[in-house]
Amino acid sequence: MQFVHSLKPRIEVTLAMKWTVIGYWGAYPEKGEATTAYLLEDQGFRLLIDCGSGALAQLQKYAAITDIDALILSHYHHDHIADVGPLQYARDIAKYLGGSAKPLPIYAHEMEPDKFKALDYNDATHAVSYKIGEPIEIGPFRLDFIRTVHPAPCAAMRITNGKRTIAYTADTSYIPELVPLSKEADLLVAECSLYKDQDGAPMGHMNSLDVGRLAKEAGVREVLLTHLPHYGRHEDLVNETATVFEGKISLAKSGWTWEAAE
Numbered sequence: 598m599q600f601v602h603s604l605k606p607r608i609e610v611t612l613a614m615k616w617t618v619i620g621y622w623g624a625y626p627e628k629g630e631a632t633t634a635y636l637l638e639d640q641g642f643r644l645l646i647d648c649g650s651g652a653l654a655q656l657q658k659y660a661a662i663t664d665i666d667a668l669i670l671s672h673y674h675h676d677h678i679a680d681v682g683p684l685q686y687a688r689d690i691a692k693y694l695g696g697s698a699k700p701l702p703i704y705a706h707e708m709e710p711d712k713f714k715a716l717d718y719n720d721a722t723h724a725v726s727y728k729i730g731e732p733i734e735i736g737p738f739r740l741d742f743i744r745t746v747h748p749a750p751c752a753a754m755r756i757t758n759g760k761r762t763i764a765y766t767a768d769t770s771y772i773p774e775l776v777p778l779s780k781e782a783d784l785l786v787a788e789c790s791l792y793k794d795q796d797g798a799p800m801g802h803m804n805s806l807d808v809g810r811l812a813k814e815a816g817v818r819e820v821l822l823t824h825l826p827h828y829g830r831h832e833d834l835v836n837e838t839a840t841v842f843e844g845k846i847s848l849a850k851s852g853w854t855w856e857a858a859e
């Protein structure tokens with residue numbers, strides 16, 4: 598791990614590709630925690646991925662709100678966007694104080710046009726469209742998207758910096774299209790909302806065996822189980838996934854990090 602320290606001690610520039618869990622709960626946050634949000638860094642660029650309930654409070658443990666270079670949203674469910682409004686206020690206040698002149702780009706799909714338009718706010722944040730099947734570049738990252746199967750239109754994404762690749766399922770039931778999206782990823786960040794005996798398909802979510810199957814079929818190096826349920830023993834999710842997938846399996850926790858090896 599390499600850091601370059603500037604005059605402001607809280608600003609640390611991450612040079613290697615690094616994934617940090619800001620929030621990992623499905624639906625609502627447990628006490629003092631957050632629903633879905635991740636920080637992806639590389640070469641000093643900071644991309645926030647989803648921005649759920651409680652995310653802003655957690656994010657500031659790892660980066661200042663004004664240090665975020667871009668936000669991307671997988672879909673418009675509350676547990677992925679609840680803190681977008683406060684983020685817009687925070688960037689607006691920063692603009693007023695002169696600390697952050699550039700609007701924050703928020704990348705999202707336009708399948709729900711009113712929600713997409715609401716991402717434009719007062720020159721503090723700026724809505725930028727992405728489309729399924731059309732790769733885009735954000736900072737040092739290239740992203741590819743597929744549409745998942747979920748009650749709201751939702752995009753899973755494959756993110757690479759040219760050397761390392763992370764696949765993020767967002768919210769989805771198991772679909773075969775997730776396999777090429779995740780193919781040989783260094784890290785698969787997989788929603789695991791359900792235990793093995795619960796059928797995720799009717800709800801648009803995956804259970805632990807679905808995740809194991811996806812990780813195995815895609816031949817990923819390791820998997821992070823996230824978007825976790827509020828009941829049962831999370832360790833069981835790991836054990837159930839491990840009956841199908843033989844690679845490394847981790848459980849999401851606040852502040853959990855993955856970093857590309859040098």
Ligand SMILES: [Zn+2]
Pocket residue numbers: 623624633674676677768824
């Ligand atoms: Zn969700």
Ligand SMILES: [Zn+2]
Pocket residue numbers: 672674747749768
């Ligand atoms: Zn959802």
